[in-house]
Each structure stands twice: as C-alpha cells, then as structure tokens.
Amino acid sequence: MSQSFHTLNAEPFHYTLLTRVFGAADAPEFKRKFENSWKDLLGPVERMFLNDAGAAAALERGNIPEKAASFVTYSADRERMRRWELSADIRLVKPNTTDDRGVVEANLQSLTRDFGACIAIQLLYGQDFLDRYAQVLDDLWKFDNDIFPLMLIGVPPWTPFKIIREGIAARSRLGNQMEALYRRIDQYQKKEPVDFGADMSDISNTALDRNKIYTREDWSFRQRGVGDLAFLWGQNANTQPTLFWFLAYVYSTPGLLDRLRQEIAPYVKMSQRSPPEISSMDLTRLSRDCPQTKACLFETYRLAIDVVSIRYVERPVTIKDGLFRHELKPGTFVSAPHSTNLRDSSIYANPDEFVPDRFLKTDPESGRMSASYGNLKPWGSGAAICKGRTFAEKEIMAVGAAIISLWDISPAGGSWELPSMVPGTGVKKPVADMRVLISRRILN
16 A cells, blocks of 8 residues: 555545545546546645644644533533533533532543534634534434445445435535535635625635635535535544544543543643633643553554555556565555454454553653554555544544543443444444543542
8 A cells, every 4th residue: 555646546436435425426527627636635634634733733723621621511401512412412410519510421422522523623614614504413423324334335325225315315414515615615715795694714724725726626516515525524534433432441441541641731731720621731742742642542543443445556566465476457446454453462462452551662762752653554554644644643632631631531330341343434433322420520
C-alpha cells in the first residue's frame, strides 16, 4: 500500500464509494468532474485536519472545556438536555444541588459518540447546520450502522427490507440537507441573500474552499451534497466510536484514571470554584507531553480499529512476502486489512488485554518517555492514508482529557464489564451500549 498513486490508486475506490454507498449518480460527466477535482478537494481537508497547527486552532474554536462542563446536565426534561444527551437514555438518579453532587445514569457509547460529533460537525459546517437539521445525528448513525456495509458489498438500495428502506431514507435526508447547506455556502460566498437568513459566520475554511473547487468543476448542488456527505461521514464514523472505547478502557482499568489525571493536570488547568471547571487547556502540550494518555489511545486503536485499505492496480507490481511473491495485475483491486495482526501474540504480548505501556519507550540518555505507534497503522497506509488523522487524534485527546478532568464515571451494575465487539465500518462497535453512572468530579 506504500506504492505511489501511479501504481496503487485509491481514486477509483473513492468514486465507487460515492456512487454505490453515498448515493451519487454514476455518469460519465460526473466521473470527469470527480477525476478533475478529487486531489484538489483534499487540499482544504489537509490544511485543517492534517496540519498540526490547523487542527489545534480548529479545536480551540470548538470550546471543548465549556461543552465538557455540560457533558450531562442533570436534567430529567428532554427539552432542557444538551443535543448529545438525547440519544443516551438519560435517567436522573440524584439531582444536583449546592449540598450534594448529582448522579445520572446513561448509555456511555451514545453519549460520547454524539458529544464528539456535535463538536466536530459544528467546527466543519457551523452551528446553524446542527441547529437546523435536528435529525442529523440519528440519520448519520443509522446510515453508518445499518446500510453502509451493505451498500459497500453491493446490496441494491431497492432491496425490500426495513433496515435498508429506513437506512436509504436516512441517507436521502443527509444528502438533501448537505445539498441545502452547499446552496447556502454558495450564496454566502457570492454575497447573495442566504436562505432562511442562516448564520454562516462560523463555516470552516475547509467547506468554503471545497465549494470553490466544486464551483470550478461545475458540480451541481446535489453532487456537492453527496461529495461532502462522504466527508461528514469520514469525519465522524471512526473518531467518535474510538472516543467511546478510549474512555471505556481508561475508566475501567484499575489505577489508570488517577495516573492520567496526574499526567494531564499541567495542561488542563482547573478552576477553584465548585464544581471545578477547566480554566485553560494547552492542546499542543497535551498532545506532545502526555505519553501515557497517548499510549492509551494507541492501545485503544490496537483493540478497536477495523481498517481496510483498498487500492486499484494501475500497473503491474510485484509484492514480496518472505519466500512468496505476489504479482498484482492492472485492472484489479487489492485490499489490506490492517487489524489482522493486532491480536497476534507473536507481535503483542497478552494481545487481548488492554496494556497501554506496550507503546511507551524511554530515551536512555534523557530519560524522557514517549509513545510510539510502532507497527500500528490505524489510519491505513500509503499515499491515500487518512487525511484527518492529525485532527482525529487531537480531538480524542482533547475531548477525552476534558471528560477525564471533569467527570467521574462508574458502572451502573456495580462492576465494569465492557461489551463485546462486532465489526464496524472502520472501528469495531459494541454489541450493546454500556450503562454507567456519571457525576461531577470533586477535587481534593
């Protein structure tokens, strides 16, 4: 997979995704537009999502500390809950008062997944889009969980099963809303009246610059909506489930939570008020100087990722594999599942256990500890490696650190039991959500 685009090309597979999975109409004219703009459309993504400074600046705009303070609101009234609480089956166990901290019971996977998505989507498409499209989270996860894998393997969208009918309806709503959004983006850039008087002031430069490329190649608004539906899905489908597994492992591993809280404390400053809030967060140093936290993330990747790289063979290539040689012929596809060796005991000792220290190393001269990926490839490989990897890693580190700093989480059933995993679309999914008790942390 490390070959150049001229040998192993990801472009044909991405076109297939657009037409087979995301709902674009396959036509010679659209294929020409796609081929003329695909690489250019990656440029705005790389500036925000792959560049360290760009990713950190974007996350600063996300007001993560403020939002994390409302991770749960102790409300029994859905009208007063935050957006991310609505899917988590919140039950108020004990009200929050000045004399006693409240407790809620919730589904951790749904809560963390939607919390992360609300931050990420707002940073890309603005708060107005989130507010205007009340069903976006439900539709996104229904599309991802129910029909993405089926569409990918070629199940026809007209197949008369309820799960497909409802999944296609969710995809249609997503496409329609993304199409309407790009109409508004285009109006905003042309200084025309914007539909509904929508506030476009916090639309990201990534979306604005992608629209310029869409306009240059004469993509219709429908095609723009489908093109960025793929982007919306890619921004959230793997990152938010990984955030859940990261927090599940951190809170359930004895002694680990205290270690991480101690490590991140210099970079996540807490106020002295009651309850404490995050007064500042140094995203750069959090990512650079917290090796134990980062090692926990790497170990989460190892246990949870389910990534497959797929390429189209443009010209003959020979792959050496020990004593074997594989001849790849032009016109064929090759796939590389990156999770097949992640539970191999010859590579990772105790492969089914969560052991983040396996990714830590200490410099013998300076004594400085660091976390290293080693052989781990959670983002794929080669020229088409995930363009959002820097942003995703920083987002999980930042959101995870904020929640760890502010909230105590314990199992609702009295003892930790993590759910079994089933294959996902890039990250394994839990077979069932995990009920937990959540309360505000009290600083000693």
